[in-house]
Amino acid sequence: MGTSGWLYPPWRGVFYPPGLPHRRELEYLSSRLRSVELNGSFYSLQRPTSYQSWYAQTPDDFIFSVKGPRFITHMKKLREPETLLANFFASGVLALGAKLGPILWQLPPTMRFEPAVLSAFFDALPRDTESAAALAGKHDERLDGRAWTSTDAHRPLRYALEVRHSSFQGEEFPRLLSEHDVACVVADSAGTWPYFEQVTASDLVYLRLHGDAELYTSGYTDEALEAWAAKIRRWRAGRDVYVYFDNDVKVRAPADAISLAEKLGVSR
Known part of the structure; x- marks a missing residue:
């Protein structure tokens, strides 16, 4: 249970205590929640030193999901992914060690369902940390002198995909995800994008809660959180469930995450 990101100025003095140094915000968040969705990696390739710093600031049982x-x-719309994936993993993702959780891929609203493109991308994804380290070693010159190409242990890697175009609705899309053992993101977007509840990965369910009534803005009532808690209890049977609140505009994300964690008995 966590939030999508943690560097939000409106949180300061509301969720974060007044006067808390900005450099300690992740440390504070990790004292209240067990996970965070790292979204800076979505906008640009991060550096190994950043991943090492985030690792050092959080408890041993903390988990980072990383946004591709x-x-x-x-x-690139998932095309010709080999070198791009090599650069992504070489940027320091594996420096998170045992704190590395699922990797999220979020498609743009304009991208339609193209089974061949998705299959080729899924086939290119490394399925464990050793394979990812080997792939990272194939990075291009942009990562020269700043690449992380090793892993401290052999661990499986898990992936989730969030889609936003109506062409993904139908039986073929979840069947394709199941064939590749990729989780279909359960995305609550106040009706903005298609909604899926199919469980498509063998041991992973991934939720992104963007807002109950208004995208990125509205919070979740107690009744709404109870309804989500009931669904999560069902999904937890034999699976790991990752839940991230992305309704950050009015500082509702951390409060809602803490409230839902308490309902499920997984709070700090």
């Missing part, structure tokens, strides 16, 4: 780069999803 928009250059791969929005600009």
Whole structure:
């Protein structure tokens, strides 16, 4: 249970205590919640030193989900992914070690369902940290001198995909995800984008809660959180469930995440 990101000025003095140094915001968040969705990686390739710093600031049981780069999803539209994926993993993702959780890929609202493109992308994804380290070693010159190409242990890697175009609705899309063991993101977007509840990965369910009534803005009532808690209890049977609140505009994300965690008995 966590939030999508943590660097939000409106949170300061509301969720974060007044006077808390900005450099300690992740440390504070990790004292209240067990996970965060790292979204800076969506906008640009981060550096290994950043991942190392985030690792050092959080408790041993904290988990980072990492959002894949928009250059791969929005600009290249998942095509020719090999070098792009090599650069992404070489940017320091594996420095998170045991704190690395699922990797999220969010497609743009304009991208239609193209099974062949999706299948080729899924086939290119490394399925464990050793394979990811080997792929990272194939990075291009942009990562020279700043690449992280090793792992401290062999661990499986898991992926989730969030889609936003109506052409994904139908039986073929979830079947394709199941074939590749990729989780279909359960995205609550106040009706803005298609909604899916199909469980498509063997051991992972991934939720992004963008707002109950208004995208990115509205909070969740107690009744709405109870309804989500009931669904999550069902999904938890034999699976890991990751839940991230993205309704950050009015500082509702951390409060809603803490409230839902309490309902599920997984609060700090």
